[in-house]
Amino acid sequence: MAPAGPRSGDAIFASVERVNAELFTLTYGAIVRQLLTDLEEVDEVNKQLDQMGYNIGIRLVDEFLAKSNVSRCVDFKETAEVIAKVGFKMFLGVGASVTNWDAEGTCCSIVLEDNPLVDFVELPDTCQGLYYCNVLSGVIRGALEMVSMKTEVTWLRDVLRGDDVFELQVKLIKQVPEEYPYKDDE
Amino acid sequence: MIGVSKIKQYSNVLDKPLSKGKQEVSLSAFAFLFSELVQYNQTQVDNIAELERSRLEDAGYAVGARCLELLCHREKGNRRETRLLGILSFVHSTVWKVLFGKVADSLEKGTEHEDEYMISEKELLVNRFISIPKDMGTFNCGAFVAGIVRGVLDNAGFPAVVTAHFVPMEGQQRPRTTILIKFAEEVLRREARVG
Numbered sequence: 199m200a201p202a203g204p205r206s207g208d209a210i211f212a213s214v215e216r217v218n219a220e221l222f223t224l225t226y227g228a229i230v231r232q233l234l235t236d237l238e239e240v241d242e243v244n245k246q247l248d249q250m251g252y253n254i255g256i257r258l259v260d261e262f263l264a265k266s267n268v269s270r271c272v273d274f275k276e277t278a279e280v281i282a283k284v285g286f287k288m289f290l291g292v293g294a295s296v297t298n299w300d301a302e303g304t305c306c307s308i309v310l311e312d313n314p315l316v317d318f319v320e321l322p323d324t325c326q327g328l329y330y331c332n333v334l335s336g337v338i339r340g341a342l343e344m345v346s347m348k349t350e351v352t353w354l355r356d357v358l359r360g361d362d363v364f365e366l367q368v369k370l371i372k373q374v375p376e377e378y379p380y381k382d383d384e
Numbered sequence: 385m386i387g388v389s390k391i392k393q394y395s396n397v398l399d400k401p402l403s404k405g406k407q408e409v410s411l412s413a414f415a416f417l418f419s420e421l422v423q424y425n426q427t428q429v430d431n432i433a434e435l436e437r438s439r440l441e442d443a444g445y446a447v448g449a450r451c452l453e454l455l456c457h458r459e460k461g462n463r464r465e466t467r468l469l470g471i472l473s474f475v476h477s478t479v480w481k482v483l484f485g486k487v488a489d490s491l492e493k494g495t496e497h498e499d500e501y502m503i504s505e506k507e508l509l510v511n512r513f514i515s516i517p518k519d520m521g522t523f524n525c526g527a528f529v530a531g532i533v534r535g536v537l538d539n540a541g542f543p544a545v546v547t548a549h550f551v552p553m554e555g556q557q558r559p560r561t562t563i564l565i566k567f568a569e570e571v572l573r574r575e576a577r578v579g
Contacts, residue, residue, distance in 0.1 A: 216408035217411050218407075218485065219407040219408055220407075220483075224451065225447060226417060227446070227450075228421070228447055232443060
């Protein structure tokens with residue numbers, strides 16, 4: 199019997215257990231607030247959010263692969279499409295789109311119009327350098343690293359800073375071949 | 385570009401219309417985020433009591449304060465609770481229903497002290513994927529939820545000390561969680577006066 203094909207983001211989101219997005223939003227706000235109080239420097243907070251996102255990403259990718267049934271992606275283009283269409287939908291309940299491919303196909307933008315992390319949020323003047331949703335860039339970076347892709351994820355547009363959408367630039371640095379943790383001849 | 389809709393931009397977040405609160409995210413997204421919150425706070429403090437009280441509860445306090453404002457406006461049409469039982473049933477039903485998807489399992493009045501009330505839950509949503517190592521003793525991540533309750537009560541004018549406890553139940557593998565609410569003296573005095 200042929201294995202089940204990949205499921206769409208909507209189908210998976212409908213089948214997983216869900217919680218109220220506001221609890222999620224407010225908890226994330228509490229985290230950012232704690233970080234700002236502890237670290238005070240906006241750059242440090244950005245780094246810490248990215249690190250937290252990385253920790254989440256390396257575990258999240260397991261659940262993603264288990265629930266979504268996607269087969270191995272042939273190239274980076276497919277990877278980005280899968281992240282935007284299935285990944286974001288499955289965890290955050292929002293769709294995203296992929297745009298702005300460069301000539302070699304190693305760099306693209308993921309555009310999010312809706313973002314549950316930033317409901318009710320406004321950046322004060324003292325925190326203008328803060329990438330409030332930096333945890334998302336860490337999640338993508340961590341998840342892709344677990345499937346052997348080293349990437350760099352940066353924010354191009356941020357609604358909290360006055361743009362109209364959230365745009366993340368995902369750039370593939372290199373494919374890291376899988377390493378075995380032991381040597382064959384030992 | 386054809387087919388691209390432009391979302392109306394609001395210059396001020398306060399001008400944006402309030403959402404109906406029906407949007408959802410996956411439970412695992414919340415669980416991952418909560419685990420990062422706990423892990424981060426573990427690195428910031430030295431002992432469990434401080435972790436529970438000052439970090440997790442304070443994080444929950446902020447959530448509770450905002451919840452009260454949001455829910456009072458949206459669910460109750462800006463009516464304010466002034467009686468003890470009123471605010472307790474608000475927490476037990478409305479707040480729980482909105483945040484965790486169901487009303488709390490039970491609301492009880494403490495038998496030993498006049499000022500104690502308990503909200504119990506078989507398994508707190510935040511504790512679903514958390515296991516406490518033996519060397520952390522009685523640490524309970526439900527302190528976050530205790531903080532939420534304290535935030536709601538405090539900002540509604542009912543100051544209280546709220547803590548979360550595990551209560552082992554016979555026949556069940558995982559202990560039940562009880563949120564213990566101990567109201568301040570002034571609340572009881574006011575309640576007796578209004579009475």
